[in-house]
Amino acid sequence: MDDAQPVDRRPRRVMDSPEPESLEGGCHCGAVRYRVTVWSRDAVECNCSVCTKKGYLHLIVQETDFELLRGADAVTTYTFGTQTAQHHFCRHCGVHSYYRPRSHPDQIDVNVRCLDGVEPSDFQVSVFDGRNWEDSVEELRARQRARH
Numbered sequence: 743m744d745d746a747q748p749v750d751r752r753p754r755r756v757m758d759s760p761e762p763e764s765l766e767g768g769c770h771c772g773a774v775r776y777r778v779t780v781w782s783r784d785a786v787e788c789n790c791s792v793c794t795k796k797g798y799l800h801l802i803v804q805e806t807d808f809e810l811l812r813g814a815d816a817v818t819t820y821t822f823g824t825q826t827a828q829h830h831f832c833r834h835c836g837v838h839s840y841y842r843p844r845s846h847p848d849q850i851d852v853n854v855r856c857l858d859g860v861e862p863s864d865f866q867v868s869v870f871d872g873r874n875w876e877d878s879v880e881e882l883r884a885r886q887r888a889r890h
């Protein structure tokens with residue numbers, strides 16, 4: 743008999759498995775629902791002015807790994823500064839469940855806190871220094887590229 747192995751408490755890494763997982767999520771009232779293909783449970787916390795106030799936890803995915811199931815007509819958009827990021831939110835309940843990020847305008851950024859059946863602690867969270875966006879963005883882009 744083998745000795746008992748220590749319990750591995752690290753977040754489960756999907757990269758360890760060849761199969762991606764399919765998760766669903768959406769806003770609070772249910773008007774906005776989406777399905778996302780997650781290849782790796784890596785999330786990003788950003789300290790910029792808007793993410794701090796929203797408490798957003800970012801999961802950046804390819805557009806082809808994101809499917810809006812319903813709510814295109816329920817979504818409205820907040821922009822500021824460069825107007826590049828499209829901060830979508832549900833006009834009924836106000837929840838920001840996904841958006842198009844300034845760092846990756848051709849991709850979709852899903853709010854981990856809006857995904858069904860997972861907790862933020864199930865993800866490896868790295869920090870993006872969004873307060874110093876220009877100085878930090880290339881590192882974030884390189885990290886994202888390394889995952890695909």
Ligand SMILES: [Zn+2]
Nearest residue numbers: 769771832835
């Ligand atoms: Zn809603």
